[in-house]
Amino acid sequence: MPVFWIVCAVLAIGVIGYGLCRSKAMKSAGGNARNLHSLPSYYGANAFLFSVVAPLALLFAWLIFVPILIDRSIGATIPEDRIAEGSSLGLMMADVSRVSNGLNLAVSEGAMTEEESRSIRTEFTDVRERLASVGVALGSNVDATILQAAQKHRAASDRSRLFMSIAVIALSLAGLALAMSRTKADFRARNTVEAAVKVMLIAAASVAILTTLGIVLSLLFNTIEFFRIWPATDFFFNTTWSPSFGDTGSELGLAPLLWGTFYISIVALAVAVPVGLFAAIYLAEYASPKVRAFAKPLLEILAGIPTIVYGLFALLTVGPLLVSFFGDGGTFGVEWMRGGTAVMTAGLVMGVMLIPFVSSLSDDIINAVPQAMRDGSLGIGATKSETIRQVVLPAALPGIVGAILLAASRAIGETMIVVMGAGAAAKLSLNPFEAMTTVTAKIVSQLTGDSDFASPQALVAFALGMSLFVITLALNVLALYIVRRYREQYD
Amino acid sequence: MDDLRSVERIVSDDEKTKISAKNVQVYYGDTHAIRDVDVEIADKTVTAFIGPSGCGKSTFLRCLNRMNDTIDICRVEGDIRIDGEDIYDKRVDPVQLRAKVGMVFQKPNPFPKSIYDNVAYGPRIHGLAHSKAELDEIVEKSLRRGAIWNEVKDRLDAPGTGLSGGQQQRLCIARAVATEPEVLLMDEPCSALDPIATAQVEELIDELRQSYSVVIVTHSMQQAARVSQRTAFFHLGNLVEFGETGQIFTNPTDERTESYISGRIG
Ligand SMILES: Nc1ncnc2c1ncn2[C@@H]1O[C@H](COP(=O)(O)OP(=O)(O)O)[C@@H](O)[C@H]1O
Ligand SMILES: [Mg+2]
Numbered sequence: 001m002p003v004f005w006i007v008c009a010v011l012a013i014g015v016i017g018y019g020l021c022r023s024k025a026m027k028s029a030g031g032n033a034r035n036l037h038s039l040p041s042y043y044g045a046n047a048f049l050f051s052v053v054a055p056l057a058l059l060f061a062w063l064i065f066v067p068i069l070i071d072r073s074i075g076a077t078i079p080e081d082r083i084a085e086g087s088s089l090g091l092m093m094a095d096v097s098r099v100s101n102g103l104n105l106a107v108s109e110g111a112m113t114e115e116e117s118r119s120i121r122t123e124f125t126d127v128r129e130r131l132a133s134v135g136v137a138l139g140s141n142v143d144a145t146i147l148q149a150a151q152k153h154r155a156a157s158d159r160s161r162l163f164m165s166i167a168v169i170a171l172s173l174a175g176l177a178l179a180m181s182r183t184k185a186d187f188r189a190r191n192t193v194e195a196a197v198k199v200m201l202i203a204a205a206s207v208a209i210l211t212t213l214g215i216v217l218s219l220l221f222n223t224i225e226f227f228r229i230w231p232a233t234d235f236f237f238n239t240t241w242s243p244s245f246g247d248t249g250s251e252l253g254l255a256p257l258l259w260g261t262f263y264i265s266i267v268a269l270a271v272a273v274p275v276g277l278f279a280a281i282y283l284a285e286y287a288s289p290k291v292r293a294f295a296k297p298l299l300e301i302l303a304g305i306p307t308i309v310y311g312l313f314a315l316l317t318v319g320p321l322l323v324s325f326f327g328d329g330g331t332f333g334v335e336w337m338r339g340g341t342a343v344m345t346a347g348l349v350m351g352v353m354l355i356p357f358v359s360s361l362s363d364d365i366i367n368a369v370p371q372a373m374r375d376g377s378l379g380i381g382a383t384k385s386e387t388i389r390q391v392v393l394p395a396a397l398p399g400i401v402g403a404i405l406l407a408a409s410r411a412i413g414e415t416m417i418v419v420m421g422a423g424a425a426a427k428l429s430l431n432p433f434e435a436m437t438t439v440t441a442k443i444v445s446q447l448t449g450d451s452d453f454a455s456p457q458a459l460v461a462f463a464l465g466m467s468l469f470v471i472t473l474a475l476n477v478l479a480l481y482i483v484r485r486y487r488e489q490y491d
Numbered sequence: 492m493d494d495l496r497s498v499e500r501i502v503s504d505d506e507k508t509k510i511s512a513k514n515v516q517v518y519y520g521d522t523h524a525i526r527d528v529d530v531e532i533a534d535k536t537v538t539a540f541i542g543p544s545g546c547g548k549s550t551f552l553r554c555l556n557r558m559n560d561t562i563d564i565c566r567v568e569g570d571i572r573i574d575g576e577d578i579y580d581k582r583v584d585p586v587q588l589r590a591k592v593g594m595v596f597q598k599p600n601p602f603p604k605s606i607y608d609n610v611a612y613g614p615r616i617h618g619l620a621h622s623k624a625e626l627d628e629i630v631e632k633s634l635r636r637g638a639i640w641n642e643v644k645d646r647l648d649a650p651g652t653g654l655s656g657g658q659q660q661r662l663c664i665a666r667a668v669a670t671e672p673e674v675l676l677m678d679e680p681c682s683a684l685d686p687i688a689t690a691q692v693e694e695l696i697d698e699l700r701q702s703y704s705v706v707i708v709t710h711s712m713q714q715a716a717r718v719s720q721r722t723a724f725f726h727l728g729n730l731v732e733f734g735e736t737g738q739i740f741t742n743p744t745d746e747r748t749e750s751y752i753s754g755r756i757g
Contacts (some may be wrong), residue, residue, distance in 0.1 A: 288563070372600035376663065378561055380588030380613040380670055390612070395603045 003063065006165055010055045012171045017047035017176040021183045030183045038190035046189040047179035048466040049196050055172040062164045070156045071097070074149050082145045092146065095138070098257070099127070099150035100157065102136035117154070122147050161337045219469060222462035230456045235463060241426035242448065243457045252460045252466060256426040260436035261468075264347045264422060265411035267432060271351025272411075273404055276358025284366040285388055296363070303356040314349040314421030315340065322348075326433055337433040339423070344432045346421030350414055354407045363408070365399035366392060398482050405479035409472040417438040439464050509534040509674060509704040510555060515569035517550050517559065524550050528569075528730045530723060532674075537696060537705045538738065539715035542725035543751065548708040549597075551725070552676050555636020555706065556592035557585040573674065590617050593672035597679040599659035601651030601666070606643050609651040609662055610634060613670035629669055636666025638695045664695060675699060677707040681714065693718050712752060716740050724748045 022044035029035035036043070075093050084090060106112040111134045112120075120127065127142040142150075183189070227235070230252065238253030279299065283292055319340025324330050326337040326344075337344075369392050377387040393400070415438075423435030424445065446461040453459075510532040517525035527546045532538050540548040550559070557578060559565040565695060571578050578588055590613070591664050610630045613619075620626035630647070634640040639661040642656070651662055660680055667675060677696070681689040696718050699705055709715050715722050723733040724745075732739060732748045743749045 372596060372598055372601070373602060375558065375594075375596060376600040376602065376666075377612070379556065379589055379594035379596070380556060380616070380667065381586050381588075382612075382616050383586050384741075386616055390616075391602050 003059070006059060006168055007056070009169055010052055010059075013169070013172045013176055014048040014052040016178060017051045019437040020176075021047035021179055024180060024183045025185070025187075025189070029261035035185050036357050037186050037188050038193075042189040043187070043191050047183070049193065050179035051172045052175075053196070054175055055168045057358065058171055059164065059168045062160075062167075066160050066164070067157070070153065070160060072122025074153050074156065077152065078145060082177055092149075095140075095142075095146050096135070096149045096153055098138060098151040099131070099146060102134070102138070103150065103154055105136055106131060106134045118151060120147070122167070142206065145149055152470065190193065196370070212261060216469070217403055219462055219466050222459060223466040225280070226456060226459035226463045230460070230463075235460070236355050239428055241442070243460070250457060252456065254439075256428045257437065257439045257442050257464065258467070259428050260343070260418075260422070260426065261412055261438040261440070263432065263436060264418060264438060265408060266351035266356055267343060268411045268414075269408055271348055272354035272358050272407055275351075276355045276407075277362055277400065279355065279359040280362035280366055281388060281393075284363050285384065285392070299356045301356075302353070302359055303360070305353075307353065307414060308420075310349050310353050311416045311420030313487035314345050314417055318349055319345045319421065323350075324435070336431065339435060341421060341423035341435045342433045343422055343436050345382050346418050347432070349421055350411055351416050353417065354411060357407045357410060358403055361403035362400050365396045365403065366400070369395045398485065402479040402483035404484070405475050409475045409479075412438075412475070413440060414438075415444060419444070439468050443468075503751045506533040506536065507510065508532070508539045509573065510706075511572050511575075512551075512554070513570040515551070515554060515567065515571060517547070517554060517568075518566045519550075519562070524728055525554075526728045530730060530733060532706060533706060534704045535700060535702070536721060537700050537707060537719040538721045538723065539719035540708045540723050540725060541710070541712060541715050542731075542749075544710060546725040547728045548725050549678050552678055552708050555674070555676055556589045556594055558589070558594065560585050569709070587724060589668050591672055592674045592676060593667035593670060595660070595663050595667050595675065595677040595680050598683050599656055599663050601654070601659050601662050603647045603650065603652055606634075606651045606654070606662060607647040610666050610669050612666060617670055619670065633665040633669035634662075636668045636699070637661045638691060638698070639665060646651065655688070657684050657691060660684060660688065660692055661695065664692070664699075668699070673703065675703045677705065679708050679710060682710065689714075724751065726751070 022040045025036055025040050025043035026033065033040055062423050063375060071093055074096065075089055078089065078092065083089060103112070103117045107117050112130065120130075122142060122144045127147055128138050128140075131138060131142075235252055235254055237255070238251055239254050239255045240251040241256045242249075242251045281298055283299075287295060319342070322342065323337050323340050323346055325332055326334055328335045328338070330337070368461055373391055374387055374393060377391045378384075382390070418438045418441045422437055422441070423436050424441065425435045426442065427436050429436065443461045443464050446458055446464070449458070508531045510530070512528060512530045512532075515525055515528040516523065528551060530551075540552065542548055550565075552702070553559045554567050554571060555573075555578075556569075559567055563640065567579065573588075573592070602612065604612070607630055610633050611620075611626055614629050616627060620629055631644075634643060639658055642658060643649075643662075651659065654662060660683070664675075664677075664680070680696075681692050684692065693714065696705055696707065707715075707718065720735045721734065722736045722739040724731045724739065724743075724747075726747050732743060732745045740750065740752060743752060
């Protein structure tokens with residue numbers, strides 16, 4: 001029975017259970033819902049949970065783990081000496097499961113009878129050709145060992161499928177029966193449902209955390225892999241970045257990329273922090289409600305623009321504009337800038353991107369400063385701007401610093417604007433009008449090349465990613481610490 | 492004990508008027524919050540505003556230092572003079588006025604700064620001190636006036652927000668006093684305090700009367716009776732009765748005052 005139908009059957013049992021238990025509860029209370037411990041629908045929901053949750057969990061676990069077990073037991077039956085030269089058990093098992101799936105497909109498409117699929121032998125049939133006719137492409141000819149293993153594999157899978165269907169549906173029915181037997185007027189169905197809701201919420205929270213953990217672990221393992229084949233001292237202390245995809249001559253120094261990242265981020269923050277903060281102060285303290293209702297969403301729209309659009313803006317507008325000022329024959333008569341792509345270009349545009357980020361967070365934080373604080377200052381005879389500078393901002397400062405650090409970690413992680421605005425040259429230079437590049441941009445270029453995934457030139461991307469992760473994590477932790485540390489000051 | 496106090500409470504007839512308000516109207520948008528209020532507040536006395544909540548005591552108090560200007564929808568009409576000068580005149584800078592008319596709020600609102608900086612805030616803004624020594628002196632004098640010097644003299648650098656509620660309120664009074672105001676407005680200064688802290692603040696108010704004209708809003712009639720020489724009773728935005736505290740409490744002329752005092756309204 002296909003998985004889809006098993007799920008449907010389980011859900012159907014759940015729905016039937018809902019109805020049954022609900023009416024049984026009502027009956028046991030003599031038709032008066034007041035005699036029940038919980039509302040009738042809770043008894044129904046309880047039955048639904050009993051007959052759905054555990055069976056679906058079983059189904060899920062079965063689908064994940066049993067194929068692994070089958071693979072392992074079939075693999076064990078292949079004799080060592082049958083493994084072809086230059087191949088491995090893993091590769092053979094991949095072939096086995098491909099042939100096994102191919103046979104399935106052939107049967108379901110009618111190209112082969114069930115009987116035939118079980119009995120064909122390589123001696124009499126060209127299996128590769130037969131399978132190719134239903135669209136299953138095999139790399140090499142199917143030899144007898146593989147075909148036999150595949151047939152065994154198929155039989156075992158079929159059997160497992162059957163057992164799985166029976167087990168899941170039986171479990172579901174058992175759950176229903178249990179729920180039925182427990183449904184009585186004084187059964188605390190509401191509490192059971194409440195507990196189930198809590199478990200569901202915990203599960204949702206765990207998904208996010210576990211995914212993060214998974215991402216970190218995969219980064220970590222690949223990073224370790226990289227440092228196994230590349231000296232860490234070279235990665236951290238070499239000041240040149242010039243990967244060549246040949247075997248020799250690669251230099252993979254982190255420093256120029258990190259410097260580019262920081263330089264561009266600093267330019268971006270130098271734009272975003274003052275502008276964003278002043279905008280927030282205006283919105284929170286001076287703007288009339290009408291202006292605020294209109295200007296705040298407008299500013300936040302900036303945050304919704306995809307970064308690629310900012311990248312285009314950098315490439316097509318800001319870059320050429322800067323060149324016309326600072327480039328050869330430009331307005332200022334200096335020749336600082338040779339091309340449109342530069343730290344300045346990317347930094348300015350990224351700063352614009354971060355303005356709503358800073359302003360929106362700061363605005364919320366400034367608004368959270370109690371009005372009593374402002375009244376106290378105004379009541380002493382301070383002007384509005386004195387009040388803001390000396391009372392409101394100091395009170396809001398921890399939150400604002402947090403907002404700035406969060407903006408900084410966004411700046412550090414930004415890629416698109418850098419690729420389009422800052423160029424691709426890894427350089428250690430102080431000139432902000434020169435092209436530079438960042439860690440993120442290089443991660444992209446290292447992984448999108450044609451290189452072998454196991455080469456240091458590709459693996460270095462994970463080390464770069466890990467470095468970036470550690471830096472932004474540290475920034476975020478610092479931001480949280482600052483916000484927490486000073487928060488209770490005016491609570 | 493109350494009787495002893497009322498003996499102390501002698502209001503001389505030749506006292507001079509500090510604030511005079513005539514025909515004051517206040518509107519919040521379309522709501523008419525204060526109607527036709529006439530009040531004369533004497534110098535160096537404590538005047539209490541009492542009345543059920545929502546009757547406009549705070550609103551009227553905030554007219555006296557133009558704090559209502561900070562509320563967009565609020566509009567004040569009428570004639571309010573301090574020392575004969577119209578405070579709603581175009582030439583009067585409300586910021587300057589508020590330095591002269593200090594205010595203490597219902598909830599203690601120390602700034603998230605050190606105790607010293609809290610008190611020094613006003614003097615610094617108005618440039619009252621020319622040297623650090625002079626500022627130190629002002630801070631100490633104000634904290635003494637606020638009857639809190641002994642409790643905080645060893646920890647002037649500690650944050651003002653770390654004090655207890657009663658201490659915070661006395662710190663706020665010290666902060667208001669530090670700018671050398673002539674009038675001190677207090678909007679229910681004890682409503683967030685426990686009885687002991689309340690007694691301390693009340694004692695302080697009685698001392699402050701030596702130097703300032705104090706206007707205090709309170710919802711506690713006992714408090715009004717204890718600390719004030721004059722009492723104004725507000726009801727639904729009207730000033731119902733205004734007179735000597737003893738007379739208001741023992742022999743009110745208006746029946747609404749009598750009902751309120753005997754606990755039948757509010
Ligand atoms: N900021 C405001 N905006 C609109 N209406 C207000 C505002 N402040 C007070 N009011 C209204 O003005 C009236 C008087 O309020 P208030 O002066 O605070 O009363 P009290 O201090 O005597 O309790 C109340 O009806 C109140 O709803
Ligand atoms: Mg009030």
